[in-house]
Amino acid sequence: MGRITLDKVTKSFGEVNVIPPLDLTINDGEFVVFVGPSGCGKSTLLRLIAGLEDVTSGQIRIDGEDATRMPPAQRRLAMVFQSYALYPHMSVRKNIAFPMKMAGLPEDEQKRRIDSAAKALNLTDYLDRRPGQLSGGQRQRVAIGRAIVREPSAFLFDEPLSNLDAALRVGMRLEIMELHKRLATTMIYVTHDQVEAMTMADKIVVLRAGNIEQVGSPLELYREPRNEFVAGFIGSPKMNIFGGNPAQQHGAAKIGVRPEHIAASTETGTWEGVVGVAEHLGSDTFLHVHETGLAETVTVRVDGELPVKHGDRIFLTPEADKIHRFNEQGLRA
Amino acid sequence: MATQHARSAARLMLAPAVILLLGWMLVPLTMTLVFSFKQYLPLRGGDLGWVGFENYVRFVTSSAFWPSIWATLIIVGGVLVITIAFGIALALLLDQPMWGQGIVRILVIAPFFVMPTVSALVWKNMFMDPVNGLFAHLWQFFGAEPIQWLSQASLPSIVLIVSWQWLPFATLILLTAIQSLDSEQIEAAEMDGAPWRSRFIHIILPHLSRAITIVLLIQTIFLLGIFAEIFVTTQGSFGTRTLTYLIYQRVLESQNVGLGSAGGIYAVILANIIAIFLMRIVGKNLDA
Numbered sequence: 140m141g142r143i144t145l146d147k148v149t150k151s152f153g154e155v156n157v158i159p160p161l162d163l164t165i166n167d168g169e170f171v172v173f174v175g176p177s178g179c180g181k182s183t184l185l186r187l188i189a190g191l192e193d194v195t196s197g198q199i200r201i202d203g204e205d206a207t208r209m210p211p212a213q214r215r216l217a218m219v220f221q222s223y224a225l226y227p228h229m230s231v232r233k234n235i236a237f238p239m240k241m242a243g244l245p246e247d248e249q250k251r252r253i254d255s256a257a258k259a260l261n262l263t264d265y266l267d268r269r270p271g272q273l274s275g276g277q278r279q280r281v282a283i284g285r286a287i288v289r290e291p292s293a294f295l296f297d298e299p300l301s302n303l304d305a306a307l308r309v310g311m312r313l314e315i316m317e318l319h320k321r322l323a324t325t326m327i328y329v330t331h332d333q334v335e336a337m338t339m340a341d342k343i344v345v346l347r348a349g350n351i352e353q354v355g356s357p358l359e360l361y362r363e364p365r366n367e368f369v370a371g372f373i374g375s376p377k378m379n380i381f382g383g384n385p386a387q388q389h390g391a392a393k394i395g396v397r398p399e400h401i402a403a404s405t406e407t408g409t410w411e412g413v414v415g416v417a418e419h420l421g422s423d424t425f426l427h428v429h430e431t432g433l434a435e436t437v438t439v440r441v442d443g444e445l446p447v448k449h450g451d452r453i454f455l456t457p458e459a460d461k462i463h464r465f466n467e468q469g470l471r472a
Numbered sequence: 473m474a475t476q477h478a479r480s481a482a483r484l485m486l487a488p489a490v491i492l493l494l495g496w497m498l499v500p501l502t503m504t505l506v507f508s509f510k511q512y513l514p515l516r517g518g519d520l521g522w523v524g525f526e527n528y529v530r531f532v533t534s535s536a537f538w539p540s541i542w543a544t545l546i547i548v549g550g551v552l553v554i555t556i557a558f559g560i561a562l563a564l565l566l567d568q569p570m571w572g573q574g575i576v577r578i579l580v581i582a583p584f585f586v587m588p589t590v591s592a593l594v595w596k597n598m599f600m601d602p603v604n605g606l607f608a609h610l611w612q613f614f615g616a617e618p619i620q621w622l623s624q625a626s627l628p629s630i631v632l633i634v635s636w637q638w639l640p641f642a643t644l645i646l647l648t649a650i651q652s653l654d655s656e657q658i659e660a661a662e663m664d665g666a667p668w669r670s671r672f673i674h675i676i677l678p679h680l681s682r683a684i685t686i687v688l689l690i691q692t693i694f695l696l697g698i699f700a701e702i703f704v705t706t707q708g709s710f711g712t713r714t715l716t717y718l719i720y721q722r723v724l725e726s727q728n729v730g731l732g733s734a735g736g737i738y739a740v741i742l743a744n745i746i747a748i749f750l751m752r753i754v755g756k757n758l759d760a
């Protein structure tokens with residue numbers, strides 16, 4: 140079980156109001172990702188759920204039970220920190236055993252769980268090392284191992300992969316998803332990373348300044364962003380947003396078109412511009428087009444093969460049914 | 473400092489300081505060593521020639537020797553236990569956010585700035601005086617017979633005075649160590665279900681172990697030589713004659729420089745044994 144409900148939760152640090160009243164329901168077994176710009180309150184929200192910060196007002200319920208004033212240990216949640224927060228003077232085995240030792244589990248049960256966690260996380264050969272003798276990815280796995288053995292009702296991750304290099308991130312991302320499929324335990328995951336959010340989440344929560352801008356599945360957010368902020372935040376590279384004349388032609392204050400929904404051609408098209416930088420990724424090329432009269436830069440995804448170079452003229456055509464319209468308040472029209 | 477030339481120039485320029493320091497250290501040590509093999513009584517005939525190991529034998533066989541070793545160990549050990557225990561407690565308290573933190577921290581360090589002689593005199597006259605001392609008044613207030621601190625409880629009194637002086641040092645070192653503890657580790661332990669006591673034993677104390685060994689090492693070296701506190705309070709009576717004080721008495725009160733020097737060499741050996749022993753522990757603790 141791991142159903143978490145936030146009911147009008149607020150948080151202030153002294154005068155500063157970080158989380159205005161916020162409602163959110165996380166269902167049992169869901170993989171929920173919190174995304175948002177730096178400083179928007181993702182970590183704070185996670186720490187409120189964990190019980191490491193007190194809520195200023197409102198209620199947190201875990202499996203229907205009021206947990207607002209419960210100390211962290213009683214909430215049956217496990218957290219994986221960005222810095223891993225391993226105990227440096229204990230061996231990997233002792234690190235993983237620590238929560239079980241605190242819970243007073245019998246020795247043989249402890250050993251059984253350590254062995255199975257170590258096997259699942261490829262840590263069997265490292266059980267007698269200290270955290271200082273492990274690589275970043277291994278440390279991350281130890282931190283996850285320490286979380287798993289408690290058999291919590293939900294896992295909380297605060298940017299767990301941000302200290303790892305790109306290749307390792309992909310591997311760990313898959314491992315965490317694998318783990319989620321296997322355990323079917325609720326997971327709440329904070330990240331900056333677009334790809335992590337899109338690939339891992341059952342449900343994405345987009346936050347801005349402590350407010351929830353939109354909650355939905357990755358594809359919902361991608362296809363129907365509720366406002367300009369979500370539109371700009373979800374998807375990589377960013378959606379192009381134009382105001383003025385081209386927007387009015389579509390009967391909106393602003394329109395947004397994703398780079399992948401604009402066709403580029405060297406002969407004809409709706410809009411015209413000059414190629415700036417071309418980023419070749421192999422499979423795709425991202426063109427930064429200037430002097431279109433729409434916005435300073437328009438980003439377009441084209442086939443890897445389109446023969447254009449800096450300074451060339453280029454014509455752009457948006458896919459008519461993929462244009463997002465927004466009103467003056469930035470809300471989806 | 474990479475080139476040969478720069479290195480030899482550096483050596484040349486460092487030489488005066490090194491030679492001065494070496495001389496400073498070696499001359500007294502050599503003189504002590506020389507005197508320790510002589511019968512040397514300044515007021516009773518002066519230098520009476522070589523006597524071999526006689527001074528060494530006499531120093532350890534005198535009835536005052538073992539009691540002085542015990543007194544030394546009790547004072548050093550007592551002060552270490554008190555300063556480290558209270559130092560940890562104070563450091564934990566001072567680490568909490570509180571009103572007037574800066575001022576409180578300065579107040580805690582203050583005793584360290586008071587000279588040993590002065591602090592011992594203040595303790596002796598203001599607190600421990602059996603007639604006018606604050607403690608005597610306190611005891612009388614509760615209807616108890618005032619304690620003759622420096623005669624009835626002489627060793628504990630000296631331990632108390634010296635502890636008061638060294639507590640700030642221990643607190644300061646331990647406080648910086650506590651402040652360097654990653655707060656996420658404590659939070660992780662909290663989530664792992666560790667109550668305060670377990671967090672202290674399993675997380676905070678191991679984190680402090682290095683700082684504790686450093687406090688242990690530095691304080692031991694200084695405490696082996698305490699003198700002023702004994703000189704101005706008990707003058708070595710009532711079982712407070714430490715090795716240092718015994719040597720002082722042999723040289724100045726008995727006017728026996730040879731015997732005192734032999735004691736001095738014993739003190740050097742004792743200090744080295746303890747230092748090597750401590751270095752071993754520290755080395756192990758600092759490597760881990």
Ligand SMILES: Nc1ncnc2c1ncn2[C@@H]1O[C@H](COP(=O)(O)OP(=O)(O)OP(=O)(O)O)[C@@H](O)[C@H]1O
Pocket residue numbers: 152155157175176177178179180181182183184331
């Ligand atoms: N202990 C604190 N005291 C005062 N303000 C705080 C405290 N902790 C966080 N804040 C403020 O709350 C806001 C949200 O912080 P939080 O750490 O939750 O952001 P975040 O979304 O996790 O950012 P990042 O992505 O950079 O980690 C920030 O503006 C921060 O300055």
Ligand SMILES: [Mg+2]
Pocket residue numbers: 181182183
């Ligand atoms: Mg954060």
